[in-house]
Amino acid sequence: MQMLDLRVWSVMCLGAVWLAACSPAADEAAPAPEAETVPAELSEPAADLVTNDDPPPRADAFEEVTNFLACTGNPYALCYYSGPEGAQPTMDGSSTPLPCNPNATETAADCTCFAVTNGVYVEDGDPLIFNFVEIGSILNPEVRAETMAVCHEDGSNCLNMVNLASGICEYSDNPVIAALEECQPAPVCDYLGDVATGTTQTLYPEQPDVALISTFSMAYQDVMYFGSTDCSDQAEPLYAGCMTAPCTEADENGLTTCTCPTYAGPYQVGQEYPPQTPSNPDAPQVQCDISPNVWSAALNNMSTPVTPGD
Numbered sequence: 001m002q003m004l005d006l007r008v009w010s011v012m013c014l015g016a017v018w019l020a021a022c023s024p025a026a027d028e029a030a031p032a033p034e035a036e037t038v039p040a041e042l043s044e045p046a047a048d049l050v051t052n053d054d055p056p057p058r059a060d061a062f063e064e065v066t067n068f069l070a071c072t073g074n075p076y077a078l079c080y081y082s083g084p085e086g087a088q089p090t091m092d093g094s095s096t097p098l099p100c101n102p103n104a105t106e107t108a109a110d111c112t113c114f115a116v117t118n119g120v121y122v123e124d125g126d127p128l129i130f131n132f133v134e135i136g137s138i139l140n141p142e143v144r145a146e147t148m149a150v151c152h153e154d155g156s157n158c159l160n161m162v163n164l165a166s167g168i169c170e171y172s173d174n175p176v177i178a179a180l181e182e183c184q185p186a187p188v189c190d191y192l193g194d195v196a197t198g199t200t201q202t203l204y205p206e207q208p209d210v211a212l213i214s215t216f217s218m219a220y221q222d223v224m225y226f227g228s229t230d231c232s233d234q235a236e237p238l239y240a241g242c243m244t245a246p247c248t249e250a251d252e253n254g255l256t257t258c259t260c261p262t263y264a265g266p267y268q269v270g271q272e273y274p275p276q277t278p279s280n281p282d283a284p285q286v287q288c289d290i291s292p293n294v295w296s297a298a299l300n301n302m303s304t305p306v307t308p309g310d
Helices: 003-015 040-049 141-151 161-166 187-191
Strands: 068-072 076-078 100-102 108-116 121-123 126-128 130-134 212-215 226-230 255-263 268-271
Touching (some): 130 212
Parallel strands (some): 076 212
Antiparallel strands (some): 068 130, 108 255, 121 126
16 A cells, blocks of 8 residues: 555544544433534524534534545645644644634634645655545535535545545546546535635635635644544533634644534544653643633544454
8 A cells, every 4th residue: 555545544443534433432422412503603604504413514423434535636724633722742842732712602613723725735755635525524515415416425426535545546547447436526625626726615605705624634644643532421522523614814824713613422532642651651641621622523423443455
């Protein structure tokens, strides 16, 4: 496997995409379905988020690795590591705070996130060109329905994390493979903007100030402690579901602010700091309760672990 394939499989086994795919979902901790509330800050199209879905799109819940649709060429925001008010432990010693601050009604949080404005993150000379959208968490209901109609509800009929890792779609010069539906980009990718043409996002057509859309990628794994910490046992769980949330223009520090709807329920944080050892007994650990802040997180509803070759 090449670098991209290894990274994709690491996500499938460690559970990046907002939770550990190899950790069990905490069904017993799941709360009763709550009435869907809509953060006023998201206005259109978020007002259409009022549904009876359980969990709703803002919960960023997933059941299959195929749920993660692969897009490329678009600028995006990465909120995967956002949450605490202060700086977090990092592998390179950097100290960029990435806070998620809930609004007064706790219906949404303003999260500081990494901005990948050219759509490519370079690590050790290797460009990471793909970012991923969880199909059930597309906040624009029309685009979500359009994407599910083409890709199926589980995302299996479009280019997704599994199809990408298999390597079959790399042979696009073969007309048979190039025509495969499972190698075609999902409709949602067309709404994220395009770096090459300068096309801006159209996922939020009524919000022209939205410059970036929050998705997931393997970017910044050389800086942050990628992993999974289960927070399903919190007494009053609340987290920000940032998948496809609207974000501002990037600032001079390469950061953006995304308005992420919140959800009350069990979740996992996509980080795991180095363990405490006899030589370093006070090593900081991921804390689930970071109130008044909230984590950018998600819910793993997968029933079985995923391993390479399955």
